[in-house]
Amino acid sequence: MRIALNARILQAPRTGIGQYVAELACALSREPDIELSLFHGWGWSEALPPAAMPGYSRLSPLLRQIPGAYQARRWIEQKRFDQRGARSVDLYHEPSLWPLAFDGPTVITLHDLTHLHYPETQPPARLREIERRVAHGVEQAQLILTDSQFIANEARVYFGLPAERFVVAPLGVAARFHPRSAQDIDGVLKAHAVEAGEYFLCVGTLEPRKNLSLALQAHAQLPESLRQRYPLLIVGMAGWQREQLSDELSIALASGHVCLLGYLPDEQLAQLLSGARALIFPSLYEGFGLPVLEAMASGVPVITSRRSAMPEVAGEAGNYIEPWDVDGLREAMLRLIDDSRHWQACREAGLLQAGMFSWERCARETASAYRKVVGG
Structure with missing residues (x-):
């Protein structure tokens, strides 16, 4: 299967979703029938980019002050995605809240519903984009991945969707997190x-x-x-x-x-x-x-x-x-x-x-969702 994974978030410092994309991409590369292409907003690659440090942004401070800059960037990204996406992949996986337009099968990851419970924790402009796009993304996706059963249950009720639209793929833990002696650190x-x-x-x-x-x-x-x-x-x-x-x-x-x-x-x-x-x-x-x-x-x-x-x-x-x-x-x-x-x-x-969690397990559940969508 040829999978397009939107990895644009890796251009920013890797917090929660960025770590998810990086670790999932590495684990999926070990699935024998998965051929992964990473879309980074301006083009495609087969390899993960180096981790960015705080302060990095695809939009310069000056550009962020221009009205409609976000929408312009999104339009450019869509054009770049279309140049290769629809012609060369079997499935598109969007690991964040709103997917790009794609005519083929789509899977999204819905990490949480923070914007519903704590809208005050989001900048107003971002909140407006989330509210406008998340429902469309859920509607576009054939399957919705969640990190936990809690979010699957919450989203199922909120969006009024059947349980079979959701697949729980718990996150894993990177190898660098392990017990260490005081001398080691x-x-x-x-x-x-x-x-x-x-x-x-x-x-x-x-x-x-x-x-x-x-x-x-x-x-x-x-x-x-x-x-x-x-x-x-x-x-x-x-x-x-x-x-x-x-x-x-x-x-x-x-x-x-x-x-x-x-x-x-x-x-x-x-x-x-x-x-x-x-x-x-x-x-x-x-x-x-x-x-x-x-x-x-x-x-x-x-x-x-x-x-x-x-x-x-x-x-x-x-x-x-x-x-x-x-x-x-x-x-x-x-x-x-x-x-x-x-x-x-x-x-x-x-x-x-x-020990019950691993990125290999997350990748297996994710790849199984891909197969279900493509096979269906």
């Missing part, structure tokens, strides 16, 4: 002035949906001696409406017990994650929650919200809190500091849970 620990097992970590774009304020409040309530010994490190790019966190984050940073590290390259993040006491992931809503899986695969306990798809990912290994419960998060952090047996049990349970 000595360089990155020294770079950030921390000790193995003696810091908490938050990973995710800085935006209201990630609920970072809960982590800041709970960490601030730890005794002074523990805040000094177990600082809170935050990894992630600035997102939409980060200014809502500005005052709270400024106070936390000024305390000296919270460090904002920004976006880190993949290997640095994997090393830093493997040395954490725990990952704190109190998100309000997730279609999967990839950092939860990556932490467990690294042998690191997870504190996460009992909301949306997070329990589906963390299973019995998660330390669950409600996303507004500062006291609950503080107590979960204290227990992982004070109770070494509990910490070890969470570590072992997390490794077992993470």
Whole structure:
């Protein structure tokens, strides 16, 4: 089967969907009957592009100020896609919210319905595009892939579609996420002035949906001696409406017990994650929650919200809190500091849970969806 995969998102720094596209493309290349062509917005390639760093954009800052620039870029991309797409592929896979026009079979991946539950977490222009295009994309697709059963159920009800239109293909975990000794990560620990097992970590774009304020409040309530010994490190790019966190984050940073590290390259993040006491992931809503899986695969306990798809990912290994419960998060952090047996049990349970997920499994489920559509 000749598959066109829209990989334009790989031109930007690889956060959730970008990691999905990169890892899925690699795993699909090992499926014997899949011939993958990657569309990167301006042309085609057979290989993944190098990962971009923050600040990269196909649209220059000047061009983004021009009315209709987004629509013009979309028109150009459609023309570029048409030059090869319809004539040379059997199926088009759109891994984001809105597919390009294509006369042949189409599969889309619907990662979540954030725009419905938390429209305030999207820039207005982007929200308008999502609302305008997502329903059309769902209608265009013969099958809809989701990362979790939670999203499949939610989307089925919202769009009024039968269950057979959905295929759940859970995400996987990259090989770089695995347990490491303190000696193995000595360089990155020294770079950030921390000790193995003696810091908490938050990973995710800085935006209201990630609920970072809960982590800041709970960490601030730890005794002074523990805040000094177990600082809170935050990894992630600035997102939409980060200014809502500005005052709270400024106070936390000024305390000296919270460090904002920004976006880190993949290997640095994997090393830093493997040395954490725990990952704190109190998100309000997730279609999967990839950092939860990556932490467990690294042998690191997870504190996460009992909301949306997070329990589906963390299973019995998660330390669950409600996303507004500062006291609950503080107590979960204290227990992982004070109770070494509990910490070890969470570590072992997390490794077992993470073993249930792989990009190979995700690729198998995805390839099976392709075959079903093309064969049908």
